[in-house]
Amino acid sequence: MSSMKPMGGSGRRVSARTLREFGDLALGYVDLGREALFGASPDYDTVSWESVLRDLESRGDGVAEILDELALRDLEEATRQILRYVHQENPRGAQWPADSILARCCYLLCRLVRPAIVVETGVAYGVSSAFVLQALEENGRGVLHSVDPPPLRRGYARSWGVAVPEELKARWTLHRGTSKRILPGLLEKLGTVDVFLHDSLHTHRNMRREFEAVWPCLRTGGVLIADDVERNRAFGGLRELNQSLWRVVRDREARPLHGNAAPVTFGVVVK
């Protein structure tokens, strides 16, 4: 572990890394604000989650069986309990975790693709990480590399990745920092990626930078999943590339992992 001390409070030292992370996050929030005011919204054709399941089934995969797996249902129940507890501590954190459909999508696609290497950006409580890791465990192979700058406010660090069960952590490496800083070096080291999940900072600049970095490393038949693609036009750029499936899912949760059933939007591309 690092020698980093928490920010704030008299007599506490602030490390250079903490300052850099604070600066990176602050710049990200400036971008978010700027794009909220001046950014262009996309006008994507959207499909239901059921429709994407039919797309995948038509490729000859055992979609229904995977979605009925006990490991998935157990993880969903365990996640609901953890998030209930986490949100009692921090009700404002309810905006962070992956929704129930995105979580299922991560599990399903990792079961179908049987990846050796999965990379994700954006960890927070670790809901998407847990669903990817559970799928890797069921596959009996594969590792997950997650990229996230740690929460800066004191106390939040306790819940960073808390939804990931201890027994799944052997396949998990958490890289501390923004995707801008971490992804280029990580991808160079990994060479090939089988599944990529974007769930970090949803600005056009950041999403496009992540997609451009990952796409050349994504193997043919590999999958890119991106949450909240309706925020800007970055995901639309992937439609222009050489892909075999490009979909924007817009649907409403049936059995949420936390809070009330909400509308959800995310994108899926198969290279």
Ligand SMILES: C[S@@+](CC[C@H](N)C(=O)[O-])C[C@H]1O[C@@H](n2cnc3c(N)ncnc32)[C@H](O)[C@@H]1O
């Ligand atoms: C929506 S939450 C991720 C939710 C998570 N995937 C889950 O299912 O629980 C967004 C996360 O992105 C992280 N983040 C923000 N800016 C980032 C950046 N530039 N690079 C990587 N991660 C970033 C935040 O620290 C936060 O943990």
